[in-house]
Every structure is written in structure tokens, then in C-alpha cells.
Amino acid sequence: MAQMIIRLTPELVLMVTAFVVIGVDLYTRRRIARRLLPGISIVGLILAAVAAMAQWTVREPVAGTLAADAFAFYFKVVAAGLVIVVILAGTAYMQQRTRFLGEFYALLLAATVAVYIAVSANDLITLYLALETLSILSYVLTGFLRGDRRANEAAVKYFLYGAAASAVMLYGFSLLYGLTGTTQLEEIAQRLLAGEVTSELNWLAWPVVVLSLVGLGFKASLVPFHQWAPDAYEGAPTPVTMFLSTVSKATGFAVMARLLVIALPTLSQYWLALLYALSILTMTLANVIALRQENVKRMLAYSSVAHAGFILLGLVAITGLGSAQPFTGLDGVLMYVLGYTITNVGAFAVVAAVEDARGSTTLDDFAGLIHHSPFLAAAMLIFLLSLAGIPPLAGFVAKLFVFAPVIRSQYYVLAVVALVNAVIAAGYYLRVVKQMFFVPGDAATSTWRLARGMEVALWACLIGVFAVFFFMNGFTTWTVDAASAMLGL
Amino acid sequence: MLNTYAVVGLFAVVAFTFPFITLLMARMLRPRKPNPLKNSTYECGMETIGDTWVQFRAQYYLFALIFVLFDIELIFLFPWAVAYNRLGLFALVEMALFIGMLALALVYAWRKGILEWQ
Numbered sequence: 001m002a003q004m005i006i007r008l009t010p011e012l013v014l015m016v017t018a019f020v021v022i023g024v025d026l027y028t029r030r031r032i033a034r035r036l037l038p039g040i041s042i043v044g045l046i047l048a049a050v051a052a053m054a055q056w057t058v059r060e061p062v063a064g065t066l067a068a069d070a071f072a073f074y075f076k077v078v079a080a081g082l083v084i085v086v087i088l089a090g091t092a093y094m095q096q097r098t099r100f101l102g103e104f105y106a107l108l109l110a111a112t113v114a115v116y117i118a119v120s121a122n123d124l125i126t127l128y129l130a131l132e133t134l135s136i137l138s139y140v141l142t143g144f145l146r147g148d149r150r151a152n153e154a155a156v157k158y159f160l161y162g163a164a165a166s167a168v169m170l171y172g173f174s175l176l177y178g179l180t181g182t183t184q185l186e187e188i189a190q191r192l193l194a195g196e197v198t199s200e201l202n203w204l205a206w207p208v209v210v211l212s213l214v215g216l217g218f219k220a221s222l223v224p225f226h227q228w229a230p231d232a233y234e235g236a237p238t239p240v241t242m243f244l245s246t247v248s249k250a251t252g253f254a255v256m257a258r259l260l261v262i263a264l265p266t267l268s269q270y271w272l273a274l275l276y277a278l279s280i281l282t283m284t285l286a287n288v289i290a291l292r293q294e295n296v297k298r299m300l301a302y303s304s305v306a307h308a309g310f311i312l313l314g315l316v317a318i319t320g321l322g323s324a325q326p327f328t329g330l331d332g333v334l335m336y337v338l339g340y341t342i343t344n345v346g347a348f349a350v351v352a353a354v355e356d357a358r359g360s361t362t363l364d365d366f367a368g369l370i371h372h373s374p375f376l377a378a379a380m381l382i383f384l385l386s387l388a389g390i391p392p393l394a395g396f397v398a399k400l401f402v403f404a405p406v407i408r409s410q411y412y413v414l415a416v417v418a419l420v421n422a423v424i425a426a427g428y429y430l431r432v433v434k435q436m437f438f439v440p441g442d443a444a445t446s447t448w449r450l451a452r453g454m455e456v457a458l459w460a461c462l463i464g465v466f467a468v469f470f471f472m473n474g475f476t477t478w479t480v481d482a483a484s485a486m487l488g489l
Numbered sequence: 490m491l492n493t494y495a496v497v498g499l500f501a502v503v504a505f506t507f508p509f510i511t512l513l514m515a516r517m518l519r520p521r522k523p524n525p526l527k528n529s530t531y532e533c534g535m536e537t538i539g540d541t542w543v544q545f546r547a548q549y550y551l552f553a554l555i556f557v558l559f560d561i562e563l564i565f566l567f568p569w570a571v572a573y574n575r576l577g578l579f580a581l582v583e584m585a586l587f588i589g590m591l592a593l594a595l596v597y598a599w600r601k602g603i604l605e606w607q
Contacts, residue, residue, distance in 0.1 A: 019593065026600040 007062045009051040010076055011116045017044025018109035025102025034101060038091045038453065041105045042084050045112070049080035059485055064184070065123040067258075071334075072120035074482035075254045078338060079115050079247050081464075082345055083108060085457045086247075089349035090239025092451035093356060097145055097237065104144060108243065111137040115247055119254040122262075124173045124183040127255060128166075131219060135162045138248060142236040154235025161228040162218065169215020175208050176263075185263040192266040209270045212259065213278075219252030222312070223282040226305045233301035238352035241297070245304040245348065246341035253311055253333060260315070261330070261486050275316045276414065282309030283421040291428050297351050297361040299428060303387060304344060306425060310402060311336045313418060317405035329409075331476070331483035332401040338475065339386070339398030339468050346461030347383040349454065350376055357448045366432055368441020373448045377436045379458050384433060386465050388426040394468035397475075551603050555595070562591050 005012070021040055025033050052073045059069045087105065094104050111134055118130035139162065143155025177183055180191040214225060221229040233241045260271050283306050290302035314332035351361050353376055358365040370377040386393035399422065406415050450458075468475055530536050569576065569584055598604060 022593070022597060026597060 004063055007055065007058070007060075007066075007068045010048040011113055013048045013051055014044055014109055014113045014116065017041060017048075018106045018113070020044075021102055021106045021109065025106070030099075034095065037102055037105050038087050041087055041109060044109065045080045045084050045087075048112075048116075049077045052076040052080070056481070061122060062120075065126040066117065066120045067122040068120065069485040070482040071254070071258070071486045072116075074334060074478060075119040075250060075337075076116050078250065078341065079112060079119075082247050082250075082341055083112050083243065085345050085349070085460055086239050086242045088453040088460070089242065089345075089352055089457035090237075091453045093239055093352050094237065096356070097148075100144075104141075107137055107141055107144075111141065111243070112247070115251045118251050119258075121255070121258070122185050124177065124185070124188075127259070128170060128173060131215070131251075131255065132166060134248065134251060135166060135219075138162075138240075138244060141240045141243065142232050144240060145237055148235075148237075150235040151237065152235075154232045158228050158232040161225075165215045165218035165225060168211050169218075172208055172211025172214070175204055175211065179204055179208065185259065188263040189265055192264070205267050205270055209264065209267055209274060213256070213271070213274060216252055216256040216259070217278065220249055220256060220308050220311075221252075221305050222278050222308050223285045223305065226282070226286065226308075229305050230298055230301040233304070234295065234298045238297070238348055238355055241301070242345050242348040242352075245301070246345045249304070249308060250337045250341055253308075253315075253337060257315060257330060257333060257486065261318070272316060272318075275312050276411070279309050279312035279316055280414065280417050282306065282312065283418060284309075287421050287424045287428075291424065293428070295360075295362050296366060296432060297348075297355075299432075300344070300347055300351065303425060303428070306421065307336075307340050307344070307387075309421070310399065310418065311340070313402040313406050313414065316414065317402070317409040317411060328480075328483060328487070329402075329405040330486060331479040332405055334479040334482050335401040335475065336398040338479070339394035339396075339465075342394055342461055342464040342468065343383050343386040346379065346458060346465065347387065349457050349461065350380040350383065353448075353450060353454055363432065363435050366435040367439040369436040371441060372446065373450065375455075375458075376448070376450070379462055380436060381433055382462060382465060384429040388429045389422055390426075392466065392469040394465045397468050397472055401476075401479075548606070551598075555598055555603070558591055558594055562588065 017040065021037055024036055024040065028036065055068060056070055056073055058073075060067075062068050086108065090104075091101075094101060098104065114130050114134035114137060118127065118134060121127035121130050139155050139159045142158050143151050145151045173183075176188060180188045182188055182191065217225040218228075233245055236244065260268070264271060286302045286306035286309065290299050290306065293299035293302060311333055314329045314336060316329070317332070318329035353373075354365055354369070355361050357372070366380075369380070382393065386395035389395045389399040403415060403418065406418070565587065566584070569580060573580075
């Protein structure tokens with residue numbers, strides 16, 4: 001009992017924090033609450049991350065339905081860090097647009113709890129419930145600004161897609177339960193391996209894999225389940241976009257990796273083929289569409305869909321079930337998630353700052369950014385270069401750790417497609433750079449003032465983007481640890 | 490395996506045909522003596538005055554939401570109360586936590602002025 005509570009401290013701390021936030025919001029004056037709430041939320045998140053970090057070496061089941069292992073703790077620490085950046089960068093943005101700040105923080109914290117449970121879920125039902133909680137909170141957050149028609153439209157689209165996708169996924173889970181008679185991931189793997197599934201039901205393997213991947217592909221925004229992403233990312237308040245395109249997407253991949261590696265290793269021939277195709281489709285389609293976008297927020301939305309394809313490379317090339325080394329594919333997934341999320345959250349923070357100053361986020365709004373705010377322009381340049389995968393930045397490390405296993409597994413066609421896509425992506429990132437530095441903006445060059453929280457958030461992201469490259473060895477030990485926990489080493 | 494599903498299939502067939510058979514039997518057996526009073530609206534309220542396709546106030550939905558809160562609370566309270574003696578302290582604490590969280594939701598609605606009719 002006491003053991004269980006210790007293992008659940010990260011989740012419990014976040015839940016209590018969410019309740020405290022609501023309480024403070026209800027019982028203090030608005031002016032005081034405005035100052036207190038971001039601080040309380042951030043302290044809660046830091047405590048949760050520390051609680052997760054402190055248990056790094058633990059590897060045991062909790063209450064039968066959750067797993068406390070390095071893989072889960074890795075995602076918990078990353079998620080806490082990202083949500084802190086979202087709160088820092090988003091506070092000024094949300095303060096200008098809504099009175100309901102307490103609700104915003106509380107919903108964000110509750111969504112983080114859902115992420116925490118999802119990444120450690122070791123049981124189909126817990127996994128589904130956690131993902132569903134995260135989805136519902138995401139819909140609410142997307143439509144948070146009630147007066148904004150675009151946000152409403154985005155939320156409704158997101159909701160309809162999400163409901164359909166999760167129903168399909170649940171059907172896949174039900175087939176899996178019907179095949180094996182258990183919802184526990186490890187037991188599913190054992191029963192599939194033990195041949196308890198009779199050969200006349202073998203044809204169910206395809207439906208199980210395909211249907212389960214629909215729901216997870218939706219969360220991770222893989223083509224062809226991505227249609228909601230550009231609309232939701234563009235219409236949602238930018239801080240919420242930061243959350244959706246990083247934390248929520250990372251959760252999709254964490255859950256996908258756990259489900260496929262722990263429960264369905266015997267069906268790997270099916271899901272590897274499927275992920276191979278999805279990866280190529282996702283990268284290519286999203287990148288080609290992103291080329292034609294005139295709105296930077298929407299362009300980054302498509303870019304984030306494309307990056308999901310790159311993350312899949314790691315899963316496709318997953319090998320080395322039996323060696324705790326880098327370049328096994330799974331640690332590439334973890335490294336890519338880290339490098340991509342730090343960079344992307346920063347890029348969307350810059351978009352939020354521009355949106356605050358200009359009111360919209362078209363390419364023209366970025367013209368002459370260097371004159372308005374050299375810091376913003378420089379930060380955006382670094383984030384875009386990192387997204388394009390140029391050293392010495394986090395995006396390069398990310399790409400290195402997914403390309404290496406792909407080449408080692410001799411998927412040369414996949415590697416070439418991914419390389420071509422990296423070049424296409426660089427094309428549309430550089431369009432923004434050109435706007436910021438070489439296209440003159442409006443004649444009156446006023447300097448913009450950034451909110452304090454926004455500055456801190458941008459610095460944190462910048463430091464992170466460089467740190468992932470310069471302390472690559474340290475981060476590698478973490479990702480390899482986390483990946484080994486998943487591969488049963 | 491298939492046998493088990495056959496039972497389910499049989500059950501489904503019975504489930505779908507049963508209502509039709511009972512309705513058909515009722516129709517054949519019952520006396521039929523309509524009069525205006527019998528044909529009028531009953532049990533579900535009054536005869537409507539004017540068109541029924543009017544807009545309802547959206548505020549009703551907030552009350553409906555808060556009702557759902559207590560509805561679910563009740564569903565969980567009943568089985569707990571029935572098995573109270575056997576569940577012991579652990580369940581008591583769990584229930585207190587559960588009710589506490591739902592109560593917080595009510596406090597929230599109250600403080601935000603949702604319970605006041607505008």
C-alpha cells in the first residue's frame with residue numbers, strides 16, 4: 001500500500017496541485033490569483049518530475065495495471081518540463097484572451113496526469129481510459145477561447161475525429177481481448193507466444209494491429225489520421241497548440257511503443273510493415289503540403305505531422321531485443337521525442353509572441369522580425385535550424401539516432417525517402433528565415449517588449465536545444481536506460 | 490469457440506423478436522374503444538400551446554451537467570452502501586475521497602455563480 005503510494009507520487013502531486021489551483025482560483029482575488037497560479041502549477045510540475053526522477057532505477061508493476069519503469073519516468077520528466085514551458089510562455093497570451101485562467105492551469109495539469117497514467121499504463125483498459133481522459137481534456141483546451149469561432153471549429157473537428165478514432169481503437173482492443181482473454185499487456189504477449197491462439201483465428205492479427213493503430217496514430221497524428229491536426233493546431237490557442245504538438249504527440253508514441261513492444265512482439269511482422277508504410281506516407285504528404293502554407297502556425301502544424309513520420313523511423317528499425325546499447329531504434333524514438341519537442345515548443349512560443357504583437361501569424365507578419373525583436377528572430381532561426389536537423393542542435397541529434405538504426409537494419413529505401421524529406425522540410429523552414437531577416441516589414445520599426453515568462457521559456461528552450469547536442473552522451477545514457485526497460489533488459 | 494458465439498447469436502435473435510411478438514399479441518388481445526379523452530396526451534405533461542419547435546435556454550444544460558454529477562455519485566454509492574460491512578475502512582476512505590472530489594465540483598459551480606438563474 002505504502003509502496004504503491006510512493007510509486008504514484010508523481011501523479012498524486014499533480015492531482016493535488018490541480019485541486020489547489022482550482023481552490024486558490026475560487027477563493028482569492030483575481031489580481032492575486034493571476035500572480036499565484038502559474039507559480040503553484042510550476043512548483044507542482046517540478047515536484048512531480050523530481051518524484052519521477054528519484055525512482056529512475058525502479059522497475060515493477062504498480063497495482064497490476066501500471067508499470068513503474070525508466071521508460072515511463074523518462075516521458076514523465078520530459079512532459080513535466082514541456083508543460084512548464086507551456087505555462088511560462090502561455091500565461092501572458094492567455095491573460096489577454098480569457099478570464100478563466102485558473103481553469104486553464106487546472107485543465108493543463110489534469111491533462112498532464114492523464115499523460116502520466118497513459119505512459120505507464122500496462123493494461124488495455126487503463127491505457128484506453130488514460131488516453132480518453134487526455135483526449136477529452138485536449139478537446140476542451142482546444143476550444144478554450146469560447147468567443148473565437150476558429151477555436152470552436154477546431155475543437156469540434158478534433159472531437160469528432162477523436163471520438164471516431166478511439167471507438168475504432170477500442171474495437172481493436174476488444175478483438176485482442178477476445179483472442180487472448182486478458183487485458184494485461186505482458187499476459188497478452190505470453191498467450192500469443194504460447195500458441196494458445198488457435199490457427200483458425202490467425203486472420204484476426206491484421207485487424208487487431210490495424211484497428212489499434214488507428215487510435216494511436218490519431219494521437220500521434222500520423223497520415224492518414226492527421227486531418228484534424230492542422231485545423232486543431234491552427235485554431236487552438238497557441239499555448240494549447242504547444243501542448244498538443246509536443247506532450248500529446250509524445251504520449252501517442254510512448255503508448256504505441258509500449259503496446260507494440262510489450263504486448264504484440266509476436267505480431268511484429270504485421271506492425272513493422274504497416275509502420276514502414278505509414279512513416280513514408282506521413283513524412284512525404286505532410287512535407288509537401290507544408291511547402292504551400294502561407295500561415296506559419298499552420299505550416300508548423302504540418303511540419304509537426306511530418307516529424308511524427310521521422311519518429312516512426314525508430315520504431316520501424318527497432319532491433320537489438322537483447323542489447324543495452326544506443327541505436328536500437330527504440331532509444332532513437334526517445335531521443336527524437338526529446339529533441340523534437342524541445343525545439344517545437346520553442347518555435348510555437350515564438351509564434352505566440354508574434355501573434356500577440358501582430359494579431360495573426362501569416363508569413364507577412366514575420367517580415368522584418370529582426371527589426372522588431374532581434375532576440376525573437378534569432379531564437380526562431382535556431383529553432384527552425386534545429387527542426388531542419390542541422391548541427392550543433394537538438395534536431396540533428398534526434399535525426400542521427402533514428403537514421404543510424406534505419407541504415408543498420410538496411411532499410412535503404414526508407415533512409416533515402418527520409419533524407420529527401422529532410423531537405424524538403426529545410427526548404428519551408430528557410431522561407432520563414434528569409435521573411436524574418438531579409439524581407440523589410442512595415443516602415444515603422446517599433447521594438448516589441450516580451451513578457452517575462454515568455455523570455456524565460458525561450459531561454460529554457462534555447463539552452464535545451466544546445467544542451468541535447470553538447471551533452472549527447474548524458475542524454476544517451478538516459479534514453480538507452482529507458483529503452484532497455486522496455487526491451488526487458 | 491463457435492458454439493459460444495452461437496448462444497450469443499440465438500440470444501440476439503430472441504432479444505430482437507421478443508418485443509415485436511409481445512406488441513403484436515397486445516394488439517390482437519386488447520379491446521379497442523377510442524374516445525377523445527383517451528387519445529389525449531397523458532403522463533408526459535400537457536398539450537402544447539403553439540409550436541413545439543422553440544428554442545430552449547442554453548442555461549438548462551449547466552443544470553443537466555450538475556445533475557449528472559449527482560447521478561453518477563448515486564450509482565457508485567448504492568453498491569458501496571450495500572456491501573458496506575464487508576468493504577471496511579479502505580472503501581470508506583475511497584468513498585470519502587470520491588464524494589470530496591464531486592463536492593469540490595459543486596463548490597466550483599457555486600462559486601462561479603452557475604447555480605444562479607440569469
